Amino acid sequence: ASSLDTVAHDILIGNDLGGYTIPTKGLYPYQWNWDSVFVALGFATFDLNRAWRELETLFEGQWTDGMLPHILFRKNDPGYFPGPDVWKTTHEPFPTSGHSQPPVAAIVVRDLYEQSPTPENAARAKALFPKLMAWHRWWATYRDPSGEGSVAIIHPWESGRDNLPDWDEPLSLVDTSGIEAYERKDTTHVDASVRPRKLDYDRYMAILQSGRAVGWDPVKVVENSPFLVADPAITMILLRANRDLLALAASLGIDEAKAEIEGWIARLEKGAASLWNEEVQAFTTKNLRSGVRGAGVSSAAFLAPFAGVGTPDQLAAMRAHFDRIAAKATFTVPSYDPDYPGFEPMRYWRGPIWAVVNYMIARGLAESGDAERSERVRADTERLVALSGFAEYFSPIDGTGAGGRSFSWTAAVWLAWVS
Numbered sequence: 001a002s003s004l005d006t007v008a009h010d011i012l013i014g015n016d017l018g019g020y021t022i023p024t025k026g027l028y029p030y031q032w033n034w035d036s037v038f039v040a041l042g043f044a045t046f047d048l049n050r051a052w053r054e055l056e057t058l059f060e061g062q063w064t065d066g067m068l069p070h071i072l073f074r075k076n077d078p079g080y081f082p083g084p085d086v087w088k089t090t091h092e093p094f095p096t097s098g099h100s101q102p103p104v105a106a107i108v109v110r111d112l113y114e115q116s117p118t119p120e121n122a123a124r125a126k127a128l129f130p131k132l133m134a135w136h137r138w139w140a141t142y143r144d145p146s147g148e149g150s151v152a153i154i155h156p157w158e159s160g161r162d163n164l165p166d167w168d169e170p171l172s173l174v175d176t177s178g179i180e181a182y183e184r185k186d187t188t189h190v191d192a193s194v195r196p197r198k199l200d201y202d203r204y205m206a207i208l209q210s211g212r213a214v215g216w217d218p219v220k221v222v223e224n225s226p227f228l229v230a231d232p233a234i235t236m237i238l239l240r241a242n243r244d245l246l247a248l249a250a251s252l253g254i255d256e257a258k259a260e261i262e263g264w265i266a267r268l269e270k271g272a273a274s275l276w277n278e279e280v281q282a283f284t285t286k287n288l289r290s291g292v293r294g295a296g297v298s299s300a301a302f303l304a305p306f307a308g309v310g311t312p313d314q315l316a317a318m319r320a321h322f323d324r325i326a327a328k329a330t331f332t333v334p335s336y337d338p339d340y341p342g343f344e345p346m347r348y349w350r351g352p353i354w355a356v357v358n359y360m361i362a363r364g365l366a367e368s369g370d371a372e373r374s375e376r377v378r379a380d381t382e383r384l385v386a387l388s389g390f391a392e393y394f395s396p397i398d399g400t401g402a403g404g405r406s407f408s409w410t411a412a413v414w415l416a417w418v419s
């Protein structure tokens with residue numbers, strides 16, 4: 001193993017707080033939803049039992065309505081804002097945040113099971129299966145209320161791509177006149193220039209307060225949120241997750257789940273197709289309050305092969321965007337198009353590269369037969385880590401690392417995919 005493998009291994013061990021792993025010390029001191037899932041992939045390279053454990057502890061945060069929250073506040077840490085006293089949710093035995101995050105868990109549960117399909121691992125996958133069903137049913141029921149299949153988020157944090165330029169227009173419609181006084185903590189840990197601006201934080205707080213005001217009731221949250229945006233990344237990830245859940249059901253012999261999952265898949269295929277933006281020639285967001293579509297190409301556009309969506313023409317347009325962006329940026333895949341006027345190479349989700357997004361993009365490209373572009377993404381990720389270590393994210397222009405350091409999911413996908 002290379003010395004970077006050892007560093008990655010030690011990061012996972014160092015961020016393990018006993019059955020669950022934090023993304024990084026200081027900036028993110030709790031268990032985060034999609035972080036934990038990618039962390040499980042990393043643990044699976046050297047300790048499969050610990051990988052299962054990460055997913056099992058994550059689902060201890062699941063609400064009775066099926067929602068799996070984006071943060072699990074197991075013990076209070078005053079170094080993070082907004083903490084449990086701000087969210088005011090009522091989950092037991094520990095509080096959580098009030099909305100979800102990209103549903104990658106079923107994808108990795110299938111991976112873990114197929115890595116070693118023993119009776120013991122079948123039992124662990126079977127125990128998680130109804131929880132995954134309940135979570136996917138929650139998305140279908142509460143985040144696609146029209147039944148059209150394009151999955152909407154009620155907060156930029158729910159997308160996991162918090163500060164994307166595509167949220168600018170919907171966020172501009174959020175009234176911040178009623179927000180409570182608050183003090184950010186993120187900018188005490190990392191440089192403010194790589195984090196969201198104050199105006200965006202004010203809007204994040206206004207949306208959070210709108211959910212809290214209705215007691216996080218899943219129907220009322222959607223009605224009351226000033227922000228409701230269909231997200232191609234969430235839609236495509238959920239579609240991919242449902243395909244993996246269907247395959248898992250088949251290998252575990254859970255026949256009764258088949259029809260329901262197939263129904264979700266058919267609906268999500270239509271929903272993903274409806275997010276095709278003729279003008280941008282890519283899958284983009286759509287503001288369900290104003291009807292306005294995202295104005296540029298984000299990394300979500302390259303998840304189409306991972307989700308198994310896109311016509312031959314749409315996939316050709318995706319490859320053309322990829323080649324244009326790859327020629328312009330030194331490293332692939334930027335979270336937003338470098339040719340877009342609002343592109344910022346170092347600011348949170350407005351340009352930087354995330355290793356976990358690269359992993360999903362490259363996996364889809366490889367599965368669809370595009371070994372060349374898939375390898376470009378992998379090799380770029382390898383160069384980024386070699387240059388800047390296991391940072392939270394990286395500049396696509398010069399590879400500078402930004403955000404948190406010794407970052408768990410960067411280390412995990414290094415072990416599972418890059419090295």
Ligand code: DGY
Nearest residue numbers: 070081082157162186
């Ligand atoms: C943040 O940036 O603190 C968000 O909660 C991330 O999920």
